[in-house]
Amino acid sequence: MAGLTEYVILSAILFGLGAIGFLTRRNALIMFMCIELMLNAVNLSLVAFAHFRVDLSGQVLVLFIFAVAAAEVAVGLAILIALFRHVKDVDITEYNLLKW
């Protein structure tokens, strides 16, 4: 049986991968998916804590995060499509509408 430490380490590495991807990639869609990866890493640690501390509220919090993630995806992708209509590109360095 893997202990809590292993799950938290796995969660931390996944979160780190998401953060690295978010900071190094320029494709807006991949950056978006990296945010999802970070959310999932947090979910894993919450479920692991809920299991090892025998406290169901961790799982309930995960379900709330699911709802927030679904809303975030719907709004975020809609913004991305609206941006793409203007710039015709998903490279974030091309998004300079607010720069002057």
Place this chain on the structure above:
Amino acid sequence: MDPYFLVFAIMALGAGVFMISARDAFPSALGLLTVFIALAALYLHLHAPLVAIFQVSIYAGSILVLIVFVIMLLMTPGQRLQEFQRNLSYRIMGGILGACLIALLVIGLKGVGEFFQPREMTADFGAPSAVGELFFNRFLIHFEVVSILLLVAMVGAIYLAKRRS
């Protein structure tokens, strides 16, 4: 160390690295899907079957489908699905994802052993009247909700298909 944890942890980490290093958004989405499925398997292991079900249906189901849909919408004409399918790393990723899904199904089935015990057969089992009775008693609310869903879908389809004048 627990082999179950090890297998799915390595799958999640490998898919995560593949995801952030993939050149295009589509293989990246495939990597993300593999991470979702591997995490769902870990949730089953952590006594969180409800979270695992939602992980598969909400994350791997609706959120990822939405992301792939937008990737397809925003794809430049040069990027074609066939090009990704010829790519070796893409095929390996697909293989890992398939193995992950099969493992998840097998493990999920292992937990429902009592459902495989057969029971005594009754005389009217499967008769249309028996099914109808169940429909209009125990599942009446579900029945009404489904009829409203069908009505909304019908109205929506007519509205979308109607020629704009």
